[in-house]
Amino acid sequence: MIRVLLADDQALVRGALAAMLGLEADIEVVAQVGSGDEVVEAARRVRPDVALLDVQMPGKDGLTAAADLKVALPGCRVIVCTTFGRPGYLSRAMAAGALGFVVKDAPPEQLVDAVRRVHAGLRVVDPVLAAESLASGASPLTDREREVLLRARDGGTVSDLAKALHLSDGTVRNHLSSAIGKTGSRTRAEAVRLAEEHGWL
Amino acid sequence: MIRVLLADDQALVRGALAAMLGLEADIEVVAQVGSGDEVVEAARRVRPDVALLDVQMPGKDGLTAAADLKVALPGCRVIVCTTFGRPGYLSRAMAAGALGFVVKDAPPEQLVDAVRRVHAGLRVVDPVLAAESLASGASPLTDREREVLLRARDGGTVSDLAKALHLSDGTVRNHLSSAIGKTGSRTRAEAVRLAEEHGWL
DNA sequence: ACCTGACCATGACAGGTGTCACGGCCGGCA
DNA sequence: TGCCGGCCGTGACACCTGTCATGGTCAGGT
Incomplete structure (x- = not known):
């Protein structure tokens, strides 16, 4: 069983994602939180295999939460899930130690697939977005x-x-x-x- | 069985919502679309009891889609579901003939509850949001x-x-x-x- | 017929904005 | 050490913006 932690500020989609992932035989949602600040705390308690983090959250950002989680529980694999396919988000997520990056436009199967692949230690990134990220490059702003x-x-x-x-x-x-x-x-x-x-x- | 049509541009949350509603014994998701333009067409085909429409969608707006749907299939009850609890959205949704208005911050049970209530012909509106809507009033803009x-x-x-x-x-x-x-x-x-x-x- | 209000336009004016040139301070680097 | 680049500030300039006064058309309501 793959133990998953879910972090999303919108309770409705959080619950819906939990229901969807729960339908898979090999996946189990062991914790749900609604803000970035609760992520590390909850992860310490339930010891998930995979953490699915939204970027837009009240309190701590999903990306910084990913970085913190990587320090607190290095064994926990992280997938960053976001509404917007901003190139900068991807690079920052990767820098934060995330293994997966999924856009909310993607088909549902892609998410459960990403959970399995990331649990196996593989990287999962939308190729289109990766190309955009490289093209756009890092921020030129100081x-x-x-x-x-x-x-x-x-x-x-x-x-x-x-x-x-x-x-x-x-x-x-x-x-x-x-x-x-x-x-x-x-x-x-x-x-x-x-x-x-x-x-x- | 309550037959539900789902409209949301984000495939992931659309699928997740479908999975969640599908868990309920008396609810059946009979159609899913990703844009406002497909709503009426799909509804004509599957004849749903309840249509769950997101506001932010490519092509036709969820609110105008609600209005169109009300004309094409008057018997179909409409719930508008949105990320943002903007007061103006509520009033426009009501004007468009929607019976329910649910924010994505709401707990998951509230959505399935809303589906059942709206199917029974009742209005479902977040009281806090309703108060805000009245306070804010209609748009003063021409x-x-x-x-x-x-x-x-x-x-x-x-x-x-x-x-x-x-x-x-x-x-x-x-x-x-x-x-x-x-x-x-x-x-x-x-x-x-x-x-x-x-x-x- | 009258008034109201939305809409469009013009012109003028004070103040805000975007650009440039210049200078100074600092930390990093060859 | 000197050089570079980011950062902060000043001053000046052309241009853009927000506001106001004024006037015209047109639909709707008394």
Whole structure:
């Protein structure tokens, strides 16, 4: 029996995934959590063979949860499961020590297949997404630029960002300008959108 | 047996939901589709008792699909199921003739319960969300303002919007200004965000 | 007929924004 | 040691934006 831990913030899909995986004869869902913070704790308790982690979760991110889990229980294989096939997510998941990466658009059989393969120690990655990830490459943004874009996401003025980050207005404008240039866009909103789509946030 | 049609763009959660509902003795999933355009067609073929529609779908919106379905098969009860509990979604779903409204954060039992209740002809709505919907009220935006905000979402300049909508630059600025005023924000990006959160888009 | 409100447009203006040039501070690296 | 690149700041400039006043058309309601 493959013992699986499930982490997803949406209770409905979490329960549904559990039901689906439970139908398989060789798979058993031994724990379910709804936030990234509970992952390590629950894993320590139930000792799962495979952890299936969503990226978008309240509290700790699914990707950082994967990294933490890799430290706490090195023997536990990790699959990262996400709604969005952002190239950056894949590379970050791999860097965090995940063995599998599944998009929620994928057919259901692919997930149970991924669980089995990852349990056997194999890597499971969508080839299309892997190609995109290589093409898109790593984030060209520096830490500051990322931070500025992150704050700019909810649509404040430059002064707002400057106050929030304890910087000068001009500096914020410079970082924004640089980020706009690197993303190949013409406005800050467009830069935010593109950076988000690439998973550079 | 309650015959259910499932519509969700994410194949994984669609399959998982089907597996979960299939576990119930009195529920049978008779069709699954991945876009809003296929809903009516599939429903005509399988004649389901209940249709479970996601809001976010490629092609036709889940809400408009609900309205179309209500016309094509008036006897078919509709549950709208969504990731985001936007107040505007609820009111639009109700206007479209949906009997149930379930958020994906809800516990799994609530969904199967909703299916049974809706099949019996009862309304199923999250009371918290209903309160929010009433508090937030209907969209204060006019059609044009909504359209302009929609285009402004991906971050182009005023001229871009004007060209896309075949309007004058000044007119676009006026609509944006008005939308900014109505949403109580100070920038167009903030207005877009707020309008989106309220489901006014 | 009158008024209201949505829609479109123009023009003008203050303030915000994106860009550039310049300079200084630091840590890493040959 | 010098060089480089990221980071922070200033100042200036052209341009874009958000706001306002004004005026016109057109549908709907009194």
